[in-house]
Amino acid sequence: MHSKKTRTHVTPAGLGGRLLSLGAGLCLAGGPLWAAQAEDGAADARLATVVVEGAARSEAQKAAEQLKKVPGAAVVVDNKEVEKGRATNAEDVFALQPGIFAQATSGSGANKISIRGSGLNTFYQGYALGIKYLFDGLPITGPGGTQEDYLSMNGIDHTEVLYGANAFDYAATSLGGAINFVTHSGYTAPGNYLRLEAGSFGYRKQQLSTGGVVDDSDYYVSIFHNERDGYQHDTPNKGQELVANLGHRFNDRLDTRLIVRYREETLTQGNTLTREQIKHDSNSNKVPTGRKKDGSTWVGSTTTYRFDDDSRLQVGLSVNDYPLLNGWRYSATPQDWRSTDTNLTLRYLRRQDRLFGLPSDTTLTFSSTRSQFADVKSHSRATGQLLQHTDYTGSRDTVFAFGNELQLDERLWLVSGLSAINIDRDVSIEYSTSANTSEFPGEVSYNKWYAAPRLGLRYQLTPDVQLFGNASRSIDPPVTWQLGSTGVPYVRPLTPQKADTLEVGIRGSVGVVDGSLALYRSWVKDELLSVVVRQATATADALVANSNASPTIHQGIEAGLGIQLWEGANGDRLDLRQAWTLNDFHYRGDSTFGDNELPSLPRQVYQAQLNYQRHDGYYAELNARAASSYYVDYANTLGAPSYTLWGAKLGYQAPGRRWEVFLDLRNLTNEHYATAANTAYDAKGRDSANFYPGDPFNVTAGVAVRF
Structure with missing residues (x-):
């Protein structure tokens, strides 16, 4: 760099x-x-x-330095490094990050993303669960979850990932924590920029952006277009997106920033396959499903007022409008989802204070996201008849958080916090052609408060090595559509899942070695789990049931290690990066499944990258990703196949990155593998269609020019 x-x-x-x-x-x-x-x-x-x-430190480097104050796992991903190869979705961005599982299907933004098993059996077709997502500190996650079309990774300078309760300052209360995407500004991406990518299975991506600084203002505007024909039969997808970031500094105390994102997306997902099909007929697609976004719009504004050098107030406002037409192709009963969320975020930060005679930093955060309007209607494709109307309007997530960092001595800090969380859910079946003969009601409305404390320590063992540990509680409320949507004429009264977590670890660098190691254990109550009750067919959509589980355990080990193997006199380098994750998620004495493993995520994942960087801008990389087998049903009778994938990159970056070119080769051995899987109740050991096929050998080439 x-x-x-x-x-x-x-x-x-x-x-x-x-x-x-x-x-x-x-x-x-x-x-x-x-x-x-x-x-x-x-x-x-x-x-x-x-x-x-x-x-001069980049914004990503500044963010990484700030996250060193967190007494737990937290990382920053610099998009400049990601863009040395294909940069399309979360799978590309979160590679080589221990503890994060991010896999794509159909080459789109429909990613399965999980941190420490959060939302571990989330299904595709529109939403991501178990993690709070933000743009520039303002949430895009609301009572209805997170629309996956926003995870396109376009116009991003860097990404902050805070695991679990370590995302406290972002008012994130979920087991998975928070992922904050920080948008480019006129300072981080000045000038004009053109980027073109093309590759296997009809993949194309084009980007044109411009940015700059004019007196006390800065601007960044970028337009994107992406397209792919797809590996499975009849799985095309395309999208176009606008990103704009405008900032102005009124004086030394007051500045403001306006960020706009608009995206249209149309895609067709392939159906899941059996293990046998994955091996011998992996591009089969007999039951495709379509998803169409006629225009998702997110507008956010942040204004910062500095009272003095040590205290400031940040005021954030955002509106998120995200319609979805699910099943627009093929489905016999397409659904029209309409959603508009509003958010108010307030943060007060006080630094260099004194508490009990000791140096103290304090943060106060308020965040409230409300579904101003949200509903879903399903109708018959054949007759146009309205089949069901479910309303979510008024549902709300509100968090008050108080956090403090107290310096006990020159090497030891005590970090404490308390969140008061208000969950408001209003879900009702307004109309249905099906009679409700179940034990469940047609409407659920509740307003509940929860407390989530946090206590942590970090100890600076040496100037470059830090020990940390924390104890925390997380609260994951069910998203609105988990209670009820269009598949059944009733509403399930789901309650938020709660988890108590202990975490210890170490991070830092010694000589040519840097890395991190974190161990955690979460005692989870009322975990929100999903199961496929009925597979999709040519005449009927898939039916998914959600429920609160009996007590479960999430525990694991997250290890990252970087080694500078060699450095030449002229600045040439050879570096090795590695990441290893051990996942152990299981029931605690369930009446039906005993201590069975929870399905849907590999027990072990190992990733490695060997990179040769020349001083004149040329680079070459060899990478690998290996995942162990894992169960896809709660009865633990059917497992996904393990796999090992090899890849390589070649590229050149001209001085000052005035222009660059790359070649990204993936799955060099043409492995037939399952990139992700659905979850079944009891497969009874029989091979069944629960697996999403990964791409075989593929190549992507790209070129970028700054002018």
Whole structure:
């Protein structure tokens, strides 16, 4: 990565103190601190200009430095590194991150994303669960979950991932934590930029952006288009997107930023296959399903007022309108989803305070997301008759959070916090042609409060090595459509899942080695689990049931290791990065399944990347991903096949990244594998259609130019 240099001219006043505060890594140049010259027999001390040069830190580097204060697992992914190859979806962005499972189907944004088993058996076709997603600190996740078309990763400078309760400052209360996508600005992406990608199975992507700074304002505008014919038969997808980020600084105390995202998307998903089909007929697709977004619009605004150097208030407002036409192709009963959420976020940050005579930092956060309008209607494709209407309007998630970091001594910090969480759910079947003969009601409405405490420690063992540990509680409310949608004429009275988690770990660097290790255990109550009751057919949609489970355990090990294997005199480097995840998710004495493993995620995942970077911009990479087998049913009778995938990248980045080119090769051995799976109740050991096929050998080429 090529870094810019900053040149700072230091005035005489306070020179010594300022030099001491510049920190490690800065070099002093430009002559002596002062020069003495005698004139007419008197000493006339004159200060010379001092020029300080250092590498300007990127926004991603600043974010990574800030996350070191979190007493638990948290990482930053720099999109500049991701864009050395294909950069299409969450699978591309979260590769080599321990503890994160992100796999795509049909090459689209329909990703299965899970952190520490959150939403572990989420199904595709429109929503992501178990994690709070944000753009620039403002939530896109609401009472109805997260629409997957927003996970296109377009216009992103870097991504922050905070595991579990470590996402406290973002008012995230879920077991999986939070993923915050930070949009490019005129400062991070100045000038004009053109990027083109093309590859196997008809994949195409085009991007054109412009950004810059004008006086006290900055701007970034980007347009995208993506398209793919698909690997499975009849699985085309396409989308177009606009991203705009406008900022203005009124004075030293007040600044504001407006961010707009608009995306249209049309895609067809392939049906799940049996293990036998994965091996011998993996592009089969007899029951395709379609999803269409006529225009998702997210508008967010953040305004920051600085009372002084140590305290500031951030006010965030956002509107999220995300319609969805599910089953627009093939389905006998397509569904029209209409959703509009509003959010208000307030953050007050106080730094360099004193508490009990000790240095103290405090954060107060308020976040409330309300479904201003939300419903779903299903109708008969053959007759146009309305079959069912379910309403979610008024559902709301509200969080008040108080957090404090207290420095106990020069190496030890105590981090504490308490969240008060209000869950409001209003779900009702307004109309249905089917009679409700179940034990469940046609309407559920409740307003409940929960408390989620957090306590953590971090200890600076050396300047570059840190120990951490924390105890926390998480609250995962059911999203509205889990209670009821269009498949059945009743509403299930689901309650939020609760989890108590202990986590310990270490992170840092020693010489040419850097890495992290985290161990965690979560005691989960009322875990929200899903099961496929009926597979999709040519005449009927799939039927999925959601319920609160008996007590479960989520525990695991997350390890990341980077080693600089060699560095030449001219700056050439050979680096090895590795990530290993151990997942152990199981029941605790369930009356039916005992201590069975929970289905849907590999027990072990290993990833590695060997990268050779030349000083003149050329690079080559060999990478691997291996996943163990895992069960796809709660009875633990049918397993997904294990797999190992090999890949390679070749590329060149011109000085200053004025232009770059890459070749990204994946699945070099043409492995036939299941990228993800549905969950069944009891497969009785019989092979069944629960597996999403991964892409065979494929190639993507790309070129980018800055002008």
